[in-house]
Amino acid sequence: NAGVTQTPKFQVLKTGQSMTLQCAQDMNHEYMSWYRQDPGMGLRLIHYSVGAGITDQGEVPNGYNVSRSTTEDFPLRLLSAAPSQTSVYFCASSYSHRGLETQYFGPGTRLLVL
Amino acid sequence: DAKTTQPPSMDCAEGRAANLPCNHSTISGNEYVYWYRQIHSQGPQYIIHGLKNNETNEMASLIITEDRKSSTLILPHATLRDTAVYYCIVRVREAAGNKLTFGGGTRVLVKP
Numbered sequence: 001n002a003g004v005t006q007t008p009k010f011q012v013l014k015t016g017q018s019m020t021l022q023c024a025q026d027m028n029h030e031y032m033s034w035y036r037q038d039p040g041m042g043l044r045l046i047h048y049s050v051g052a053g054i055t056d057q058g059e060v061p062n063g064y065n066v067s068r069s070t071t072e073d074f075p076l077r078l079l080s081a082a083p084s085q086t087s088v089y090f091c092a093s094s095y096s097h098r099g100l101e102t103q104y105f106g107p108g109t110r111l112l113v114l
Numbered sequence: 115d116a117k118t119t120q121p122p123s124m125d126c127a128e129g130r131a132a133n134l135p136c137n138h139s140t141i142s143g144n145e146y147v148y149w150y151r152q153i154h155s156q157g158p159q160y161i162i163h164g165l166k167n168n169e170t171n172e173m174a175s176l177i178i179t180e181d182r183k184s185s186t187l188i189l190p191h192a193t194l195r196d197t198a199v200y201y202c203i204v205r206v207r208e209a210a211g212n213k214l215t216f217g218g219g220t221r222v223l224v225k226p
Contacts, residue, residue: 004157042216043158090157105157 002026004106006091012112013081021076021109023091029104031094032074033058034066036087037108043090049074081113118202123221126196132189134220136202139183146207147178149187150216151198158201158216161187192224 033048045058049068094102119137126132149161175188201219
């Protein structure tokens with residue numbers, strides 16, 4: 001199993017550009033989520049999904065869109081990039097929404113918005 | 115979720131046990147203690163969790179005091195690959211969004 005994969009690993013954007021961060025998992029997990037990690041801020045939940053076709057907002061959803069058309073994929077779209085979105089983005093999946101111990105993280109995407 | 119307090123950093127000799135303390139004096143009866151770690155430039159990795167009893171798995175042991183106000187993560191034989199930031203988290207097991215919130219953590223440096 002590849003586990004949770006994320007692409008790209010690094011990305012530089014200009015303010016106002018849009019892009020999609022890709023996340024895929026091959027463990028048949030129902031539950032997937034997106035976090036951002038900023039220095040001194042820890043992890044913050046952006047959006048999550050409890051299954052294909054179902055998504056919900058986390059703590060910091062503004063400026064981001066998600067969709068879940070398949071169990072495997074959970075892309076994160078930045079609609080109009082802003083410097084405040086410079087961060088490291090982690091995708092996670094789990095076989096249950098019950099319990100942190102079931103959650104596996106991808107390697108992260110480092111995004112710089114100029 | 116209850117707040118946790120951890121020392122900002124600690125060093126450990128390779129091959130020795132690393133004992134990482136965590137204070138969570140405001141923990142509620144239904145809140146678990148979770149430990150995660152994050153190796154540089156990687157995603158967080160689950161280590162272990164517990165409610166009341168001490169727990170052990172292939173990675174570590176978790177010792178929770180009887181009053182549950184503090185706990186200790188033990189890495190029995192630290193290796194260089196255990197160098198990471200370790201996070202102690204206290205929260206209910208089921209929470210909307212499976213939200214994982216990290217505090218400052220303890221930066222552990224394993225030295226040869």
